[in-house]
Amino acid sequence: MGNQLMPDAPGLELIAQGIEEGREGTVIETSVEHGKATLIVRPDGVLHTLSWLRDTPDQGYRFLSSLHAADYLPATPRFAVHYELLCRERVERINVKALLEDPADTNGDAEKLPELGSCVDLFPTAEFQEREAYDFFGIVFRGHPDLRRIAMPEDYVGWPQRRDFPIGGEPVLYTHNEIEAPRWFE
Amino acid sequence: MEVERETLRGRQLRARDLLRGDLEGKDLEEYVEERLLTTTLEKALNWGRANAVFPMTFGLACCAIEQISLVTSRYDIARFGAEAFRATPRQADLLILSGRVSIKMAPVVRRVYDQMLEPKWVMAMGACSSSGGMFANYAVVQGADKFMPVDIHVPGCPPRPEAVLHGFNKLQRLVRGKPDLGWRQRYNAIGTEEWARFESGEPTTEAIDRAAQAVREQRDMRGGSAGVAEEPPDSWGTS
Amino acid sequence: MSDELLRDEADVTERGVDRNTEDPSAPLMDATAEIAERELEGPGLEPEQEVLTINMGPHHPATHGVLRLIVTLQGERVIELKPVMGYLHTGIEKSCEDKSYWKVIPFVERMDYLSYYFQMEAFCGCIERMVELEIPPRAKYLRVLHMELDRIMSHLVWLGTTALDIGAISMLWYCFRERDTILDLFEMSSGQRMHTRYFQVGGVFEDIPAGFEKKVRAFCALMPTRIDQYEALLDRNEIFLQRTREVGIVSRERLLELGVTGPLLRAAGEPWDLRKVDPYLAYGDFDFKIPVGTVGDGYDRYRVRLQEMRESVRIIEQALDGLPEGPWISDDRKFVLPPREELATSMEALIHHFKLVTEGFRVPPGELYYSIESPRGELGCFVVADGSSKPARVHFRDPSFVNLQSLRDMSVGGLIADLIQNLGMLDPIIGGVDR
Numbered sequence: 001m002g003n004q005l006m007p008d009a010p011g012l013e014l015i016a017q018g019i020e021e022g023r024e025g026t027v028i029e030t031s032v033e034h035g036k037a038t039l040i041v042r043p044d045g046v047l048h049t050l051s052w053l054r055d056t057p058d059q060g061y062r063f064l065s066s067l068h069a070a071d072y073l074p075a076t077p078r079f080a081v082h083y084e085l086l087c088r089e090r091v092e093r094i095n096v097k098a099l100l101e102d103p104a105d106t107n108g109d110a111e112k113l114p115e116l117g118s119c120v121d122l123f124p125t126a127e128f129q130e131r132e133a134y135d136f137f138g139i140v141f142r143g144h145p146d147l148r149r150i151a152m153p154e155d156y157v158g159w160p161q162r163r164d165f166p167i168g169g170e171p172v173l174y175t176h177n178e179i180e181a182p183r184w185f186e
Numbered sequence: 187m188e189v190e191r192e193t194l195r196g197r198q199l200r201a202r203d204l205l206r207g208d209l210e211g212k213d214l215e216e217y218v219e220e221r222l223l224t225t226t227l228e229k230a231l232n233w234g235r236a237n238a239v240f241p242m243t244f245g246l247a248c249c250a251i252e253q254i255s256l257v258t259s260r261y262d263i264a265r266f267g268a269e270a271f272r273a274t275p276r277q278a279d280l281l282i283l284s285g286r287v288s289i290k291m292a293p294v295v296r297r298v299y300d301q302m303l304e305p306k307w308v309m310a311m312g313a314c315s316s317s318g319g320m321f322a323n324y325a326v327v328q329g330a331d332k333f334m335p336v337d338i339h340v341p342g343c344p345p346r347p348e349a350v351l352h353g354f355n356k357l358q359r360l361v362r363g364k365p366d367l368g369w370r371q372r373y374n375a376i377g378t379e380e381w382a383r384f385e386s387g388e389p390t391t392e393a394i395d396r397a398a399q400a401v402r403e404q405r406d407m408r409g410g411s412a413g414v415a416e417e418p419p420d421s422w423g424t425s
Numbered sequence: 426m427s428d429e430l431l432r433d434e435a436d437v438t439e440r441g442v443d444r445n446t447e448d449p450s451a452p453l454m455d456a457t458a459e460i461a462e463r464e465l466e467g468p469g470l471e472p473e474q475e476v477l478t479i480n481m482g483p484h485h486p487a488t489h490g491v492l493r494l495i496v497t498l499q500g501e502r503v504i505e506l507k508p509v510m511g512y513l514h515t516g517i518e519k520s521c522e523d524k525s526y527w528k529v530i531p532f533v534e535r536m537d538y539l540s541y542y543f544q545m546e547a548f549c550g551c552i553e554r555m556v557e558l559e560i561p562p563r564a565k566y567l568r569v570l571h572m573e574l575d576r577i578m579s580h581l582v583w584l585g586t587t588a589l590d591i592g593a594i595s596m597l598w599y600c601f602r603e604r605d606t607i608l609d610l611f612e613m614s615s616g617q618r619m620h621t622r623y624f625q626v627g628g629v630f631e632d633i634p635a636g637f638e639k640k641v642r643a644f645c646a647l648m649p650t651r652i653d654q655y656e657a658l659l660d661r662n663e664i665f666l667q668r669t670r671e672v673g674i675v676s677r678e679r680l681l682e683l684g685v686t687g688p689l690l691r692a693a694g695e696p697w698d699l700r701k702v703d704p705y706l707a708y709g710d711f712d713f714k715i716p717v718g719t720v721g722d723g724y725d726r727y728r729v730r731l732q733e734m735r736e737s738v739r740i741i742e743q744a745l746d747g748l749p750e751g752p753w754i755s756d757d758r759k760f761v762l763p764p765r766e767e768l769a770t771s772m773e774a775l776i777h778h779f780k781l782v783t784e785g786f787r788v789p790p791g792e793l794y795y796s797i798e799s800p801r802g803e804l805g806c807f808v809v810a811d812g813s814s815k816p817a818r819v820h821f822r823d824p825s826f827v828n829l830q831s832l833r834d835m836s837v838g839g840l841i842a843d844l845i846q847n848l849g850m851l852d853p854i855i856g857g858v859d860r
Contacts, residue, residue: 151290152290152325153289153290160324160325165324166324167322167323167324168322168323168324168325169318169321169322169323169324169326169328170318170322170328172322
């Protein structure tokens with residue numbers, strides 16, 4: 001079965017140590033699950049982690065497969081941004097997961113958005129994908145050259161893929177509620 | 187009822203005069219025009235419009251691929267005269283909405299529809315443009331009916347090209363002025379919508395009038411009688 | 426509303442006099458003169474050097490869907506390009522959070538609507554890994570067979586529509602003739618032409634019917650001759666060569682930086698194909714080659730895809746030759762419906778059936794990213810499960826979305842006609858870009 005290639009658990013520990021050496025307190029946890037190696041890091045250490053993984057000579061994770069965000073409501077920290085990295089020479093994948101708090105909780109101010117440093121300088125492929133994470137979750141990437149909505153209309157209000165955003169749509173019409181929806185000419 | 191009887195009587199008298207040879211001049215011309223020329227001309231025009239529909243290349247999503255395969259040799263749409271797909275709305279007659287209409291795209295679709303010239307028709311191909319399809323969420327307009335008049339809906343996800351051609355044939359019948367009746371018209375059930383019912387279950391005359399008025403308005407918005415039945419059928423039971 | 430969008434995003438747009446609403450006697454030239462004056466950069470610039478920002482799409486015959494491009498031109502040269510997406514955003518990822526895992530499969534099929542088998546495999550494969558479910562070998566071979574048929578079909582549609590954009594109009598009819606043959610095969614095995622929902626978690630939905638193998642073999646005998654026909658039409662066609670040679674070249678390093686995968690990357694010389702480097706399903710059992718280009722221009726991309734079609738035919742033949750006997754879906758009743766004969770005799774089967782149909786199976790908490798090679802590149806599926814019968818997050822790393830970032834590099838500095846051709850050679854499917 002594919003997608004089974006990854007640094008094994010001891011290898012992952014060594015990587016975590018290497019990252020910690022560069023910057024203390026970055027790595028919260030390492031985990032190996034279903035054949036996937038994950039490094040859980042603090043948001044302020046993400047750029048350090050990514051550049052360490054990319055630039056250290058024997059690591060060489062130079063390809064960012066995917067950058068995606070997830071909302072773990074009601075767990076805290078609420079948001080996580082995942083960076084799927086790939087080393088093409090050894091065909092190994094590693095996942096860096098940055099956990100973000102939702103500032104609206106702590107401050108009580110619903111307008112504040114979670115922030116993270118942008119990795120567009122390290123991996124130019126992240127440009128569209130960070131815009132997508134901003135559009136759907138409201139995660140602001142500091143330093144992104146052009147952070148604006150990508151899939152929703154420019155003036156849309158709300159972050160659609162957050163868990164507390166309603167799915168929307170309309171109730172399906174059956175004979176018992178056929179009356180409700182107005183048609184375009186009414 | 188009174189008005190009808192008068193016009194009917196008037197028509198009878200004029201027919202009698204024609205047969206006697208008593209109509210002359212302007213009256214005769216008017217009579218001939220009304221009866222003979224205009225109807226035949228209208229019919230000929232509608233026949234021409236039906237057999238030379240120019241669809242517009244407006245593929246949105248998956249249904250667009252089935253729409254392209256309509257043009258190709260197996261499900262040839264050229265046999266119905268519609269192979270000239272025009273890219274510009276100014277030259278197109280038929281807007282085939284093939285695919286899901288998202289909220290960002292809806293104003294664009296409406297603008298393209300407005301730029302088309304009369305007479306124009308719209309086919310909502312597939313479940314997504316007819317009613318939102320399987321996507322009952324924040325991002326898809328639940329049916330193109332919500333913001334533009336649609337003449338014919340073709341169900342399917344995506345509909346087979348044969349199904350689209352069947353819908354296209356129905357549209358051609360509509361254009362020629364002999365539209366297929368909706369089931370409520372055919373079975374004399376116009377007042378049976380939920381909103382038209384009394385508590386007792388009888389259809390009310392106000393509701394029937396409202397329905398008839400709505401259909402008439404829809405026809406007027408589309409620009410005259412081109413392609414739509416001349417009169418609401420008698421089976422509606424109005425007055 | 427579109428007007429406001431244009432004003433916000435670009436400095437000025439092309440504005441003709443709207444004849445319907447404005448005074449028809451006002452001369453048309455005012456608008457263009459206005460644009461010219463406003464756009465002149467600096468004093469003393471000649472009128473031939475003015476820049477013009479135009480808006481292509483979202484309704485445009487050549488944008489392969491509803492993609493909007495804001496192109497800044499100087500004469501006919503493209504100096505800046507900004508794609509605007511979102512006109513087909515369907516909220517699929519959000520809808521999936523509300524549906525049980527089975528019901529997600531038809532949703533994710535419809536993202537990249539030409540490679541539906543690949544999206545099914547990405548999702549089902551991800552779930553199978555999360556629940557550690559082994560699929561039987563026959564199911565693996567059947568999945569590979571259908572996926573390779575889908576790859577051929579996707580490349581055929583690409584070839585037909587791109588050749589149409591470039592001007593070789595008759596290619597459309599030839600390619601769609603073969604596509605209809607493939608769709609007949611899909612209809613035979615699953616009942617639907619497109620969006621077949623054939624893969625299930627645990628294997629495939631149903632065994633292939635009698636006569637399917639014969640038809641697939643007939644197709645495999647036919648297809649190489651047809652590919653020869655396409656090559657005879659386009660390979661050494663003077664016009665095609667002049668339009669595609671040396672056009673849209675991006676260096677391999679830049680493509681890797683931009684995250685581009687698939688035939689685009691292979692045309693630039695990088696032999697990267699997830700079927701070979703990281704075999705999943707039964708790809709390790711088959712003997713096939715990966716076509717790799719040299720220069721990375723439009724002509725190389727065309728050649729790579731044609732050759733991929735040939736290799737896919739070889740894989741299908743090998744899959745048929747080696748098709749193992751056995752069940753076509755796993756027999757783990759927790760995730761797979763029991764066969765109907767068992768329902769009459771076994772109480773346990775009845776309970777499993779009931780639970781699966783009403784609630785669906787549960788996936789233990791966890792998350793996983795699984796990626797496969799779709800006709801456009803690396804298609805990844807990320808699923809977060811929270812222990813219930815509905816996924817908590819489904820995200821697809823769509824290849825068209827990431828590959829679209831390279832359009833700018835390809836087209837800036839070239840002619841606008843080359844932009845159309847680059848867009849075609851990029852093979853974007855806007856359903857995947859917008860999801």
